[in-house]
Amino acid sequence: MQANRAWESIKKNLELKLSKSEFKTWFSSASPMSFEDDKLVIAVDNEFTKEKINKEYRDAIKESIRELFIDGDGKDVEVVVSPNKKLNEERLVETRERGFNANTKKNNLPDSKYNFSNFIVGKSNEFAHAASRAVAISPGKVYNPLFIYGGVGLGKTHLMHSIGNYITSQNPEAKVYYCSSEQFTNDLINSLKKDRMAQFREKYRKLDALLIDDIQFIAGKESTQEEFFHTFNSLHQYSRQIVVSSDRPPQEIKNIEERLVSRFTWGLVADIKAPDYETRVAILKNKAEAEGITIPEDAINYIAEAIKSNIRELEGSLNRVVAKASLLGRDVDFDMIKEVFKGFMEDRAKKINKGKIIKTVSEFFGVPISDIESNKRKKEIAKARQISMYLLRDMLNLPFSSIGDSFGGRDHTTVMHSVNKIDSEVAFDKSLKFEIDQIRQNILK
Known part of the structure; x- marks a missing residue:
């Protein structure tokens, strides 16, 4: 039972x-065999899945x-x-075909657990939420x-799935497809290798709604950009909905064709x-x-x-609390909370230091x-x-004099002026705020 409870907590963490x-x-079919002493043993269906998890996801499990x-x-x-399951060649072939792509319709339907009703709206996301509902x-x-x-x-992903789920709830026959840009690229590569481009284009250009996550990852991939450009045009021409997400605004995605950047701004x-x-x-209250x-x-x-950085870290922190309460049988x-967070905050403090910020x-x-x-x-x-001075003060709460020592012995009034300058500009300069938020995210990775 302990192994099962532990594995459920680990899976929730991995999902984030x-x-x-x-x-x-x-991981959908992986199951725990034991969780004792110094080892977690999990069982999977076949050798291919075993090799894949060992090669690419072992560290993520250990981190969880x-x-x-x-x-x-x-x-x-x-x-x-799993000793209870013989290698099923048909399933293995299917897994190889899917790989990271998860090309089957089943796997690329919007995730039903994400909808507008359980999306928490605040000042930070109300505009994106309103736009998503309108779409x-x-x-x-529109x-x-x-x-x-x-x-x-x-x-971002929650909103994309919410859009897809709402569309299909109103029209069950609607063809709604969600994927990451990496899935799109891998699907394209596989189709080229197998001479199945006609099927690829049929699949992507006959949709009622295409939801593509993390579009920034097509940067520098000329063939992917070319194919996505024509897919975009085909869908848009027939008023099929396109929703795209990225970690930065269109104009700040480097190594992407200008004609795509232009199209990303056609709507909103x-x-x-x-x-x-x-x-x-x-x-947190909603999650609890x-x-x-x-x-x-x-x-x-x-x-x-x-926890101030993002929702995923917030929910992950609550998962740790729930896991401990469940395993120890405590309220x-x-x-x-303080017990759980003591180690967490110490670990985060070790990862964030003056050198890493600069x-x-x-x-x-x-x-x-x-x-x-x-x-x-200059x-x-x-x-x-x-910005370095500002983040050293904001994230480490270092004295102004200590910060000055890191920048050629500048006196504390110079540092204070720099910190206050950035602090005041962030309030009205959206571009600067975006840059600082991105840097902060990179520091916390």
């Missing part, structure tokens, strides 16, 4: 880390164990073929395409920001209710104050660290330096 198609393809269990550090993972009510007639952008774990571009405190509290657990108000407030109270800013803007820490006053260097 992986794409929906990855999770369904590789570390996050969920106090004694999880150092636990190993063993994947075995769902009148697909192909905001076509709808382009939703924002950082990781902020609710809507952004989602990190949730504010009130929205975080509402999300869905899990059927009662969490004291002060404990909810504590989590909402501690969730404020003391338990390095991440350097990589984001393409400005060498030596220039950021120098006295050079505009792009000064901007990277001021």
